[in-house]
Amino acid sequence: MNEPIPGDPYRVLGLRPDASDVAIREAYLKLVQQHPPEREPETFAAIREAYERIRDLDRRTRYRLFGDGRWDTVEALVEELVCQTQRRRPPLEALLGTLRPPS
Amino acid sequence: MPGQAVQSQPVRSRAQAHSLLQKGQIDEALRLMRERGQRSVNAENRELDLAILRQAADALLDRNQAIDELLATADAVGDASPTWQRSRAEWLARAGRLDEACKLLAHLADPNDPVRLTHALVDQSIRSRSAVHLPREYHSAHQGILKAFQHYERGEDEQAREALQAINLSSPFLDWKVFLRGMIAFANGDSAKAIENWQRLAPHRLAYQLAAPFRLSIDRNYKSSLSDAEQGQLRKRLERLTDEKLINDLRLMQRFLSSPDTLGLAFTLLEDIYPHLLRLVPEWIPRLRRFVEHSLVQQGGWNYLARLQQLLGPSPDDPHQNKLKAQIAEISGDLEKANQHWGQYEAWLASSPPGWPPDLLQRARAIVLFQIASNGNDLIQNLTKSSLHSALRDPLRRVVRDKFLTMVQTLKRVLELAPDWDEPVLRLVEILSGLQALPEARTVVEGYLSRHPEHFGLTRVIASLCDAHREFEAGRSYWLKCLKLQPLDRHVQQRAAEAVLRGVRLKLRSLPVEALEQALAEHRPLLEEALRPELLTTRAILAARRQDPQACRSLSDEAIRLPNERSAAAYRLMAEATWAGLPPAMRNPIAQQFQALLDIPPTPGEATALIRSLRQYIHSGLDYRGLKTHEKLLRAQVARCITHPADVDELAALGWLLQDARYWKELRLLALHGQKNFPTHPLFFYHEAAAMHARGLNSPRLRRLLDKAWALWQRLPAESQTPRLRQKLEHLRAEVCGLDLLFDNFIFSHSEESDE
Numbered sequence: 001m002n003e004p005i006p007g008d009p010y011r012v013l014g015l016r017p018d019a020s021d022v023a024i025r026e027a028y029l030k031l032v033q034q035h036p037p038e039r040e041p042e043t044f045a046a047i048r049e050a051y052e053r054i055r056d057l058d059r060r061t062r063y064r065l066f067g068d069g070r071w072d073t074v075e076a077l078v079e080e081l082v083c084q085t086q087r088r089r090p091p092l093e094a095l096l097g098t099l100r101p102p103s
Numbered sequence: 104m105p106g107q108a109v110q111s112q113p114v115r116s117r118a119q120a121h122s123l124l125q126k127g128q129i130d131e132a133l134r135l136m137r138e139r140g141q142r143s144v145n146a147e148n149r150e151l152d153l154a155i156l157r158q159a160a161d162a163l164l165d166r167n168q169a170i171d172e173l174l175a176t177a178d179a180v181g182d183a184s185p186t187w188q189r190s191r192a193e194w195l196a197r198a199g200r201l202d203e204a205c206k207l208l209a210h211l212a213d214p215n216d217p218v219r220l221t222h223a224l225v226d227q228s229i230r231s232r233s234a235v236h237l238p239r240e241y242h243s244a245h246q247g248i249l250k251a252f253q254h255y256e257r258g259e260d261e262q263a264r265e266a267l268q269a270i271n272l273s274s275p276f277l278d279w280k281v282f283l284r285g286m287i288a289f290a291n292g293d294s295a296k297a298i299e300n301w302q303r304l305a306p307h308r309l310a311y312q313l314a315a316p317f318r319l320s321i322d323r324n325y326k327s328s329l330s331d332a333e334q335g336q337l338r339k340r341l342e343r344l345t346d347e348k349l350i351n352d353l354r355l356m357q358r359f360l361s362s363p364d365t366l367g368l369a370f371t372l373l374e375d376i377y378p379h380l381l382r383l384v385p386e387w388i389p390r391l392r393r394f395v396e397h398s399l400v401q402q403g404g405w406n407y408l409a410r411l412q413q414l415l416g417p418s419p420d421d422p423h424q425n426k427l428k429a430q431i432a433e434i435s436g437d438l439e440k441a442n443q444h445w446g447q448y449e450a451w452l453a454s455s456p457p458g459w460p461p462d463l464l465q466r467a468r469a470i471v472l473f474q475i476a477s478n479g480n481d482l483i484q485n486l487t488k489s490s491l492h493s494a495l496r497d498p499l500r501r502v503v504r505d506k507f508l509t510m511v512q513t514l515k516r517v518l519e520l521a522p523d524w525d526e527p528v529l530r531l532v533e534i535l536s537g538l539q540a541l542p543e544a545r546t547v548v549e550g551y552l553s554r555h556p557e558h559f560g561l562t563r564v565i566a567s568l569c570d571a572h573r574e575f576e577a578g579r580s581y582w583l584k585c586l587k588l589q590p591l592d593r594h595v596q597q598r599a600a601e602a603v604l605r606g607v608r609l610k611l612r613s614l615p616v617e618a619l620e621q622a623l624a625e626h627r628p629l630l631e632e633a634l635r636p637e638l639l640t641t642r643a644i645l646a647a648r649r650q651d652p653q654a655c656r657s658l659s660d661e662a663i664r665l666p667n668e669r670s671a672a673a674y675r676l677m678a679e680a681t682w683a684g685l686p687p688a689m690r691n692p693i694a695q696q697f698q699a700l701l702d703i704p705p706t707p708g709e710a711t712a713l714i715r716s717l718r719q720y721i722h723s724g725l726d727y728r729g730l731k732t733h734e735k736l737l738r739a740q741v742a743r744c745i746t747h748p749a750d751v752d753e754l755a756a757l758g759w760l761l762q763d764a765r766y767w768k769e770l771r772l773l774a775l776h777g778q779k780n781f782p783t784h785p786l787f788f789y790h791e792a793a794a795m796h797a798r799g800l801n802s803p804r805l806r807r808l809l810d811k812a813w814a815l816w817q818r819l820p821a822e823s824q825t826p827r828l829r830q831k832l833e834h835l836r837a838e839v840c841g842l843d844l845l846f847d848n849f850i851f852s853h854s855e856e857s858d859e
Contacts, residue, residue: 008390081345089256
């Protein structure tokens, strides 16, 4: 798994929104084995946080009902945008342009 | 301007040169720096000059322009230090004047210089996309790199790799090959491979600089090697690859969303940027919606709901915005309106909208209904706090009762939908107990426990309910279960011990001695720990029933000798002897002993033990003949106990017991005694106030007592401020002062009318 995208616990755990308690727990255990805290503390923390938000029916339902608008910020979106753009193969011209001072 | 610091000429010209460079006026910038005509003595300023010249060099070389003016300026403002020489040499190399560059550095005799200069030349050729200054043998590699870039940009990874094939390990273009391989891996999500490649890049090369921001986002070791400032700069570079205006607008929108006065501006921006977001990150739109909705809830954005709906369309999970409206209403305190919308939202959920798994749907309905019940509870609290009717009692009671009944119905629906959820059970039981519907409360809890027998909280609730309902046998069984679930809980130990002992006491007359002694033996450690004095007296009575006067006497004496148990043990012996129906021959000496011990005024500690023993019998339904008489007798001991020298803790313990027992007359007596002996302790002023209030004596003295208690409380050291007293004091003040305020307002408004 590459870096988890912040904000959506289902995406972090690689699950569909209708995943069951069992599936969620299995996904969580598999991921923490792949990304142990001593080696990848930030990824582990993100996985753990995602699990805590949807690990049982009550939490999943509350997440669905009330979402995480209060934790989300525009900076998360900016990071997402930047992340998307990075992977979109910026041309050499654009890459070199980042070295020039902003106009 | 007067007062402003005067900038020196070099500072001004440096700033102006920088500004000219920003505008692309390189020649003018260089001329200005030369005209300054002096080399700065300050090393830091010389570094600034060098930085400006480097910028100028980049600008000139990227346009393939001549660098003679640049070199002349460097001579004017720079020096002959290795840093400056290497910079000049690098510029020469990048301009294709490699031999001149090497000659310039020959005196430094650094064997790496020629290689570095070649690298600078090669990097410049990629930077300018021109091989004009490159030696012929490098042209094909140069072409290969540019071609590979083109393939990479088009997603033609195989072709890109092919184009890079010819570049070998000794080529000065190797870094570019490695860089591109890393970029291909990165684009394909293979961060490990990307890092593996980029780790090989030389820090002085251009490729290293280009890779840096991407590497920051995936390579933790690299990230931790950078300062916060360096990381910030690299992030900014990455953002420039994205639409900068969009990013700035997003940040501005967030600011506007954080205030009710600028919500309109936020929406205008949102309407502007929404199409871009839809194109770039369509999967983010639901999060954007939640983020905006959250802001509307926080800012009370009623007026923007339609606009939100128009822009983002109906939310699949809240198409009529009922949930959103309910939340906005809650934040603004309009709970009736909130419940209205929650009700509509629940009805929509009940229609089984698509996209909801059945278990999630059911739970969602339960959560929404529970929210309605919670709001209902808050509405009742507000009603009882704010209404004048709280002084008039009856009309409010009817209104409140009706609201509670509605809550009961709602909570029952919650339990139907979510039978495994314990919070609604607890809330429902609380309300049913308050409505004195104890059998129904018990049914609810038993229903839940039949599915969740290990639930400690509810087991405790039902144990208390059974006790309250005087179903002691059932209560005992539940208390013992609580003890099994939480063996170290002191309160549970106490209640379980009381339940066991109560069970034995109630059957003192009816069951054989052996059975009763067996019942005690089964729980001996528990009883010894929690109720040793009581255990001794009950065992003494059992010994008497067993016709063992010696054992009876021995146990009685042991009980009486315990601290503060002198009269309490004697009382219990007498009470249980009566209850057990012991023959007069056995009962009379016990009664006489009791009377003799009672002739001596008890200490406050002894009075506490007496009252506590009495209350145990009253609560247990151990309604022996003479109980009422003894109650009067024991209550009278309170007046006698205060003749003893006072200990504040003993008086406090007795005070709380009298308050719990609602012995107001005795409490007031004790309180007055406490005030006299401990005039700085708030407890006794509180006790007197509580006693007065309970008896409806709402005179000005009551208010004064409370004010005094509060003032003394605040002067107590922190470690003496017990939570119990604080809570009770605050509660009583709220009750008393609330009434006063209501009456003041009532009187005031009526006196205004009469003035008219």
